[in-house]
Amino acid sequence: MTTPTPRASFHPADGTPRWRVWFPHPVLSLLLAATWLALSHSVALVHLLTAVLLGWGLPRLLAPFLGAASRIHWPGAVRLFFVVLWDIVVANVTVARLTLGHLQRVQPAWLRVPLASTHPNVNALFASIITMTPGTVSAVVDEERGEIRVHALNCDDAAAMVADMKARYEAPLLRIFGVDDDAHGASGRGGRG
Numbered sequence: 001m002t003t004p005t006p007r008a009s010f011h012p013a014d015g016t017p018r019w020r021v022w023f024p025h026p027v028l029s030l031l032l033a034a035t036w037l038a039l040s041h042s043v044a045l046v047h048l049l050t051a052v053l054l055g056w057g058l059p060r061l062l063a064p065f066l067g068a069a070s071r072i073h074w075p076g077a078v079r080l081f082f083v084v085l086w087d088i089v090v091a092n093v094t095v096a097r098l099t100l101g102h103l104q105r106v107q108p109a110w111l112r113v114p115l116a117s118t119h120p121n122v123n124a125l126f127a128s129i130i131t132m133t134p135g136t137v138s139a140v141v142d143e144e145r146g147e148i149r150v151h152a153l154n155c156d157d158a159a160a161m162v163a164d165m166k167a168r169y170e171a172p173l174l175r176i177f178g179v180d181d182d183a184h185g186a187s188g189r190g191g192r193g
Helices: 018-022 026-040 045-066 074-100 120-132 158-176
Strands: 109-114 136-142 147-152
Touching: 026 045, 074 120, 074 158, 109 158, 120 136, 120 147, 120 158
Parallel strands: none
Antiparallel strands: 109 147, 136 147
8 A cells, every 4th residue: 555645845847846836036026016016106906916917927927038046145135236336336426537537547448357157147247237337348248268358447457457346246246146166167168267
């Protein structure tokens, strides 16, 4: 006589928890619902139902294109948010002083910033943060060479600027996504770094 097996709480195909099938990206679901409510300026029943429908439906429809949701270290993400916000304010003041002052002092430069990881979320966010900070623009994320090419409006010391970007943005991103840079870094690209 066999004993009945309890119903598994995991999806049989890949071991994914059942709730992940219905809510593949819970943070995205919450952000979509909150954004809808903020844009509608109302918490009327129709807007609440629309927020729930959008928060549930869009991530579920787009799940094959978005891939699996990453685990995030939220305290590190909040700290990085405030670091980037502060850097944007400081960079705006710096760029304003440069553009309103003598343009002869401006020393533009192209920088090659080596990537410590092949993690797509880390690298995409790293490039986005660089682009959001006034005075720098990430031009190309070169995955084959494992680097981001960055145009800096004013650069006195290229090596120091690259080291600062890596320390302030890339290192926290690696911690936030739990990426070990030794396992995913230069060794994963055949020794380039």
